[in-house]
Amino acid sequence: MLDSLVTLAGAGIAAGVAFIGIPVVVGAAGFTGAGIAAGTLAAKMMSAAAIANGGGVAAGSTVAVLQSIGAAGLPAAAKAVIVSVGAAAGALL
Structure with a gap:
């Protein structure tokens, strides 16, 4: 029973981290609501993609x-x- 609760807690934490963490990490890389921030990893990625595709992304x-x-x-x-994975983990209890 304790193992199931630990597994469920782990799944819930992982879902929460994914739900909140992914947009935070993407924003920190330079992908923002105002566009790609200059001098960031996002800008370098966009430049490489544009060069590889003849000027466009x-x-x-x-x-x-x-x-x-x-x-x-x-x-x-x-x-x-993410919600489905959390619900499936909960159903395993």
């Missing part, structure tokens, strides 16, 4: 997805997955 690329998260937060689908 491809829709759906890593840079585009991270900028979307930086501007608007996690998409609803990602939030649903």
Whole structure:
């Protein structure tokens, strides 16, 4: 029983860290609501992607997805997955 509670607590903590931590880390890398911040990892990634793609950043690329998260937060689908994992872990008790 204690092992199950520890597992459930771990799953809950992991879901909470993912729910809050991912947007924080993405923002710290330079992907912000105002765009990509100059001189950051995000700017370097965007530059490399633009050079590789002839001057543009491809829709759906890593840079585009991270900028979307930086501007608007996690998409609803990602939030649903995190909640579903937490619910499945809870059902195991």
